[in-house]
Amino acid sequence: MSRNALNTPDLTVGQKLLNIHWLFVVLLCLAASIGLAMLYSAANGNLNPWASRQFARFCVGVIVMLAIALINIQIWMRYAYLFYLITLGLLVIVEVAGNVGMGAQRWLSLGYFNLQPSELMKISLVLSLARYFHGASIDEVGRPTYLIVPLLMIALPSALVLRQPDLGTTLLLVMASGAIFFTAGVRMWKFGVFFVATIGAMPVAWQFLHEYQKLRVLTFLNPESDPLGSGYHIIQSKIALGSGGVFGKGFMQGTQGHLRFLPEMQTDFIFTMLAEEFGMMGGVGLLALYGLILVYSFAMTLRSRNQFGRLVGAGITTTFFLYVFINIAMVMGLIPVVGVPLPLISYGGTAMMTLLIGFGLLLSVWVHRDVMIGRLGGDEV
Amino acid sequence: MHRDTERHKLFTRRALMLAGGKSVLMTALIGRMYYLQVIEADRYRTLADENRINLRLLAPRRGRIVDRFGLPVADNQQNYRVLLISENTRDTEYTLDVLAQIISISPAERRRTIRGIKRNRSFVPVTIRENLGWQEVSRIEVNAPDLPGIFIDVGQSRSYLYGADTAHVLGYVAAVSAKELTGDPLLELPGFRIGKAGIEKIHDKALRGSSGSSQVEVNAFGRVIRELSRNEGQPGAEVAVTLDLGLQRIISKRLEGKSASVVVIDVRTGDILSMVSTPGYDPNAFNRGLKTAEWKSLISNPMSPLINKSIAGRYPPASTFKMVVLLAALEKGVITPSTNFFCSGHIELGGSKFHCWKKHGHGMVDSKMAIAQSCDVYFYEIAKRTGIDRISAMANRLGLGVKTGIDLPGEKTGLIPTKKWKRGALDQPWHQGETLHAGIGQGYVLTTPLQLAVMTAHIANGGVAITPRLTKFVNKQVADKKNDPALLQKSLGINKAHMKLVQESMSEVVNNLVIGTAKRSRIKELGMEMAGKTGTAQVRRISKVERDGGVVKNKDLPWKERDHALFVGFAPVHDPRYAIAVVVEHGGGGSTVAAPIARDVLVAAQRRNSIGTSADTNDTNQRQHLVGTNKTIEIL
Structure with a gap:
């Protein structure tokens, strides 16, 4: 069926290393450095407790990312369904025996670290959907019945994650999958139908939301209604951002952050802190860096000569974009508060690892851009 | 091969549309940033300062009242208070026990103190007792090393040296009542006293002096981080009465x-x-x-x-x-x-x-x-x-x-x-x-x-x-x-x-x-x-x-x-x-x-x-x- 991927005659490990998009890696490191600087500031000029640990995680993450990049894309495709099934199994285990943290059942304790299967699912789902659509011709994609399987692929983990409950991750899963559906060529009108159906289902879905989730949405609609309660976070975040002005208050000079008016400044609200200390210049600068990362991701994706690689690229890029957009829109009060970290910058190991694994796959797509894979998995020569 | 080229083209088209959508959203983020950080910046800057800057009034020293020969009739006495900051104690109850061996603390005072500690944040000083005698003050000071979190504070309280002898002429000061509030924040200061009768009332403005202020930076929990500026007020004027x-x-x-x-x-x-x-x-x-x-x-x-x-x-x-x-x-x-x-x-x-x-x-x-x-x-x-x-x-x-x-x-x-x-x-x-x-x-x-x-x-x-x-x-x-x-x-x-x-x-x-x-x-x-x-x-x-x-x-x-x-x-x-x-x-x-x-x-x-x-x-x-x-x- 296929040759041993690691011993591809076309490329040796050395060639692959040379082939890695190093500029892209540098951009990622730059973003991570900004994150470390902000964590240093958040700890009032201390490497502890956040910056040093984050640095260690990033180093490990980068090594994992490069390792993934070197593995043949066909290997990833071959095991895509397996990964998916394993991750789904882990989600079920979490459902049954997971640890409860912050009112939600999200992670499994594995000694050294805590495993969040929902994070892994962001990768596994992209891989398995890409594999599924890789094998589909344009005509098949056009058939509605053909979409039943991938929809189920999305629905199962989404339902499990939603039950945890983790609305943010669920949305991320659904939207990233949507991007794969879209780029795979699913007809436009079907998205229209989906959109209308979603709107129609909202009143029903509202009933199933948890009290705190409803509160978040209501607070978003009118944060001033409860300035010391649930609206507090978003009001203080806007004050911090706005008071930063164009040029900011200066590194480590942010009053809202350092005087603790801003909650969770080392995690979800770290963008606020950055924009308070470096102003709009800093905020736009970071967005530009993210934009550059997205542009290169996009370019690497388009350059791939296999549909699997392209779809994986689209899925990963979109996931990354969603992280950025949801987090920043949330801290600026554009969308309700959803617990999504700012990629590469917020303190936290899980999201960092998910992203770097994703970028590893993206780099693998780039390294193996000229590998052509037949519809059924075989080499197309 | 041909099929894949077709799929590639479709993918590229769709991916470009997606990228376009993403660009629009990114632009929206920048637009929002512009709105918050440029258009509304002044408003939020004010709000941020309101968050962090507290203006604390400093009560001026009330002027003395002397008789026609300059002998003081109404003066300010230093009122020594013993306070406790619970976060500086190792064990609040234990510290109070130790303090109770040094000065007398009634069960009511102890109860009030404990209640005060529970009601306030741990860095807020809570008064244990007021009007300490000199003996008690020195005993506390000597034992200070054994009393972490306990400190002595000096306040001013009005004292009429001859009590009832001059009561009707001098009048007296007392806490401000609700209907006496004029909007002057000084009057709202806890423990502030104004003249209610006699000379204390007639010359209240002069005796009162003018308040100073201290601008302090506080954090979200109200803890004072530092003093930004201080303006000492004007102490009250001395009033001499014609009495012998x-x-x-x-x-x-x-x-x-x-x-x-x-x-x-x-x-x-x-x-x-x-x-x-x-x-x-x-x-x-x-x-x-x-x-x-x-x-x-x-x-x-x-x-x-x-x-x-x-x-x-x-x-x-x-x-x-x-x-x-x-x-x-x-x-x-x-x-x-x-x-x-x-x-x-x-x-x-x-x-x-x-x-x-x-x-x-x-x-x-x-x-x-x-x-x-x-x-x-x-x-x-x-x-x-x-x-x-x-x-x-x-x-x-x-x-x-x-x-x-x-x-x-x-x-x-x-x-x-x-x-x-x-x-x-x-x-x-x-x-x-x-x-x-x-x-x-x-x-x-x-x-x-x-x-x-x-x-x-x-x-x-x-x-x-x-x-x-x-x-x-x-x-x-x-x-x-x-x-x-x-x-x-x-x-x-x-x-x-x-x-x-x-x-x-x-x-x-x-x-x-x-x-x-x-x-x-x-x-x-x-x-x-x-x-x-x-x-x-x-x-x-x-x-x-x-x-x-x-x-x-x-x-x-x-x-x-x-x-x-x-x-x-x-x-x-x-x-x-x-x-x-x-x-x-x-x-x-x-x-x-x-x-x-x-x-x-x-x-x-x-x-x-x-x-x-x-x-x-x-x-x-x-x-x-x-x-x-x-x-x-x-x-x-």
Whole structure:
């Protein structure tokens, strides 16, 4: 069926290393450095407790990312369904025996670290959907019945994650999958139908939301209604951002952050802190860096000569974009508060690892851009 | 191959659309950032500063009040408090146990402390006890190493050094009530006190000073991070009152147990040298906060300790009013100084009998003898001839029935009746009999002790208008001599010869050893002799039956029905300097009760003058002497 991927005659490990998009890696490191600087500031000029640990995680993450990049894309495709099934199994285990943290059942304790299967699912789902659509011709994609399987692929983990409950991750899963559906060529009108159906289902879905989730949405609609309660976070975040002005208050000079008016400044609200200390210049600068990362991701994706690689690229890029957009829109009060970290910058190991694994796959797509894979998995020569 | 190319094209098209969508969303983020950080930046900057900057007011030190010689009467005492910051203690309960071995802490104080700790954040200081003694402070300081989280803080609290002796003049400070809030944030400061009565109220603004402020940066939990700026306020001004503290205390002691008022006034300047109203109250208790029981006992006391009787007590002047009637009659010309009337013990008018205090009469009396013996019939006669309106006009000119203009809140006007007043107030015509009553200072006539003192001062200084005053200076600004209201001397326009006659008559009251009604209270010291006039104000009607059977003696009546004892006087008689009014509520006869008090006070005042108190002195030893120890007071 296929040759041993690691011993591809076309490329040796050395060639692959040379082939890695190093500029892209540098951009990622730059973003991570900004994150470390902000964590240093958040700890009032201390490497502890956040910056040093984050640095260690990033180093490990980068090594994992490069390792993934070197593995043949066909290997990833071959095991895509397996990964998916394993991750789904882990989600079920979490459902049954997971640890409860912050009112939600999200992670499994594995000694050294805590495993969040929902994070892994962001990768596994992209891989398995890409594999599924890789094998589909344009005509098949056009058939509605053909979409039943991938929809189920999305629905199962989404339902499990939603039950945890983790609305943010669920949305991320659904939207990233949507991007794969879209780029795979699913007809436009079907998205229209989906959109209308979603709107129609909202009143029903509202009933199933948890009290705190409803509160978040209501607070978003009118944060001033409860300035010391649930609206507090978003009001203080806007004050911090706005008071930063164009040029900011200066590194480590942010009053809202350092005087603790801003909650969770080392995690979800770290963008606020950055924009308070470096102003709009800093905020736009970071967005530009993210934009550059997205542009290169996009370019690497388009350059791939296999549909699997392209779809994986689209899925990963979109996931990354969603992280950025949801987090920043949330801290600026554009969308309700959803617990999504700012990629590469917020303190936290899980999201960092998910992203770097994703970028590893993206780099693998780039390294193996000229590998052509037949519809059924075989080499197309 | 071909198929894949087609899929690649479709993918590229779709991916570009997706990328376009993402660009739009990214642009939206930048737009939002622009809105928040550029358009709304100023608003949010203000909000951020409001978050972090707290303006804390610093209460100014209240100005002292000193007497005419600069002796402090109201001062600020350092109030030592012991506080606890729970986050600095290892174990709050244990620390309190250790502290309880060093100073006494009542279970209630301990409970209050624990409650305070629970209610506040751990860095907020909680007061354990206030008003610590010096012993306790030093014991805590010595044991400081064993008491982490415990510290001593010094506050200021008002202290009235002579308590009840000066209570009615100085007034007191107390916590601000809701309706006194003016929007001045200083008033809302916890523990802030404002003047509620007396000098403390009149000069509250000056005594208060102006508040300072401290700008501090606080974090989200209210913990002070640092002070950004500090502006020390202006401490309150020092107010000097005209009181002679030593004399004030002597009088206060002399009046102990009586419901009485004594006012001593300098006839040349209007300076109030003493103003005592008894019983008094402890103004420090108001500052501390009165307990309900204390308040109830003050309120229910029939001797009204809270009222400053000197300016708010209204009494019939009785015979002390006779000088007014005589001056009015002389001015109108209905009599001359040598006009005689025969006193048979009563006169009849319209079928009613008007009695003299002396049942069988004084015989033939002239003006001087009438005053000296206080012959009622003589004054019935001249009052009848003078008419109420002229008497009233003279009373007003001398300072009765009008506000004296003293710098104290709550002064009462008293009442000097006129025909017009009666028509207006009672809707009744004036009866001549009422003129007769007014002629001996009874009936509708009501005066305050201060008014009587001012009237006497006007007589003593030969008719120069004075305004009584208690404020000597504010913040060492000695009033410019030219602008000093006390020295802007204006004549009352009363015939000097008449004044002289009245002065001589008043001297007869005390110094005529045969007929003077107050002869037993004569001052024997050469050069200190006083003149005066007794008065005994009836507070009940004496029926004909009682009069025929013998008037019931005061000591046999319930307190509330006894006569008021009055005396007005001045000294020294040859060169008047001090005028005095004494009113003892339900005290009995003016000559037996009020005159001896006046004598004692005027002797004391003149002795103090002779040892050099008239000059403002800076000699501390002498000052100490002036305040008088209890021993010197007892000698008097």
